[in-house]
Amino acid sequence: MSGPRPKFIYLKLHLLVALLATTAIFGRLITLSASGLVTWRTVLACLGAAFLVAVVLRRKLWLPWRQGAALLGIGVIVGMHWICFFGALKIANISICLAGMATVSFFTAFTEPMLERRRVRPLEVWLGVWVVLGIVLVAGFERGRLLGLAVALLGALLAAVFPVLNRHMVRQQRLAPLVMVAWEMAGACAICLVCVGWMDGGEGYAALLRLRGWDVLWLLLLGWVCTVFAHAYHISLLRHLSAYTGNLAMNCEPVYGMLAAALIFGEHRELHPGFYAGSAAILTANLLHPWILGRLRRRKT
Numbered sequence: 277m278s279g280p281r282p283k284f285i286y287l288k289l290h291l292l293v294a295l296l297a298t299t300a301i302f303g304r305l306i307t308l309s310a311s312g313l314v315t316w317r318t319v320l321a322c323l324g325a326a327f328l329v330a331v332v333l334r335r336k337l338w339l340p341w342r343q344g345a346a347l348l349g350i351g352v353i354v355g356m357h358w359i360c361f362f363g364a365l366k367i368a369n370i371s372i373c374l375a376g377m378a379t380v381s382f383f384t385a386f387t388e389p390m391l392e393r394r395r396v397r398p399l400e401v402w403l404g405v406w407v408v409l410g411i412v413l414v415a416g417f418e419r420g421r422l423l424g425l426a427v428a429l430l431g432a433l434l435a436a437v438f439p440v441l442n443r444h445m446v447r448q449q450r451l452a453p454l455v456m457v458a459w460e461m462a463g464a465c466a467i468c469l470v471c472v473g474w475m476d477g478g479e480g481y482a483a484l485l486r487l488r489g490w491d492v493l494w495l496l497l498l499g500w501v502c503t504v505f506a507h508a509y510h511i512s513l514l515r516h517l518s519a520y521t522g523n524l525a526m527n528c529e530p531v532y533g534m535l536a537a538a539l540i541f542g543e544h545r546e547l548h549p550g551f552y553a554g555s556a557a558i559l560t561a562n563l564l565h566p567w568i569l570g571r572l573r574r575r576k577t
Contacts, residue, residue, distance in 0.1 A: 285516050289525045292513065295506050297532035301540060302498040303362065307488045310362030313495075315468040315484060318355060320499025321507070322461035328504070329454050337458060343449060347456055350445070351463020353438045358464070359471055360431030368424020376428020378411030379404075381524045381561075383436035388519050391440045399568060400520050403561045407524065410557030413550040435526075439510075439519035446514050453508035461503070524565055528558055 306313050329337050339347070364373040382404030389396045442460075445451055472481060487495075514522065 285513070286525075288509075289513055289517065289522065290528065292506060292509055293525050293528050294532050295502060296526070297529045297536060299498060299502050301536055302494045302502065303365070305494045306491050306498070308486060308491060308495075309483055310366045311359065311468065311472045312483045312486070313498075314355070314358045314362055315465070315472050316495050317358070317499050317503055318461050318465035318468050320495060321503040322458060322465050324500045324504045325454050325458035325461055325508070329452070329458055333454070335452065335455070337455060339451075339455070339459065343445075343451065344459055346441075346445065347451075347459035348463035348466070350438050350441050351460035351465075352467045353434050353441070354460055355464030355467040357431050357434040357438065359468065360427050360434065364424045364428035364431060367427055373424065373428045376425045377432045377435070378408050379429060380432040380435045380526065381407050381520065383433050384440070384520045384523045387433075387436045388440045391437070391444070399565075403524065403565055407558055407561045410554040410561070413554030413557065436519075436523065439514065439522055442511055443514040443519050446511050453511040454504075456511055457504055457507045460507070521565060524561060 303313065308316065326337060329335050338344075361373065361377065364376060382401070385400035385404045386396060388394075442456070445456060446453070472484065510522065
């Protein structure tokens with residue numbers, strides 16, 4: 277990680293994580309199936325980002341084919357990650373899903389060095405393991421959900437790949453975040469449309485039309501605020517942060533999400549003693565990482 281760091285960069289990162297934590301709330305409020313929810317999310321995000329770029333900002337949306345193909349490919353990875361995330365929730369439950377997704381910082385400790393062609397940092401590996409233990413405490417221990425856990429682990433692996441690729445694109449190609457979001461959401465939408473036909477028990481695309489109550493409003497907020505704004509903001513932060521630092525902070529998302537669920541839905545059963553111990557472990561890892569890196573940089577200078 278190089279270059280100047282804004283004064284409040286870590287605060288901005290955790291505000292982003294708190295915003296992303298609301299996706300679990302919307303996921304509970306929206307009555308659609310997991311695949312239908314993700315498909316609508318990507319459709320609305322793609323259209324919203326394209327509208328902002330072309331109409332509001334009046335910037336060129338079209339890119340050279342190499343850049344466009346690369347962003348579409350990243351979008352496919354993002355879409356598959358979301359399918360795995362909501363699929364794990366459907367197959368198992370939120371505890372198993374979060375326990376599996378917690379491994380993202382551990383995976384990133386290996387994927388970022390591999391894709392950026394640098395050595396693995398033992399500090400990142402050990403902090404990743406520490407966070408995994410923290411999330412296991414937060415989520416609790418349950419048996420008989422191996423398939424859901426496997427799907428969540430696949431989603432975590434995918435989540436350890438696309439931020440690294442995004443960081444490369446934003447630093448090497450100098451692309452505007454909203455342009456990247458528009459192209460990536462097009463790729464995510466494409467893979468979701470391919471998958472939706474076989475993920476809803478044979479209902480196919482008819483499942484996308486089973487909107488009820490306030491679903492449209494929640495989908496608009498999920499697609500435009502929690503996806504277009506949050507994804508573009510995340511990409512802009514990657515100019516100053518490594519993918520590992522970003523994904524380490526993202527492990528606070530289930531903590532924020534469970535607290536919000538407890539306040540909104542009264543899910544106090546989630547706040548068992550392990551919740552506080554696990555939350556302390558996750559927050560400690562997030563505080564230790566920049567502190568240790570700062571001390572190492574000062575030693576070198």
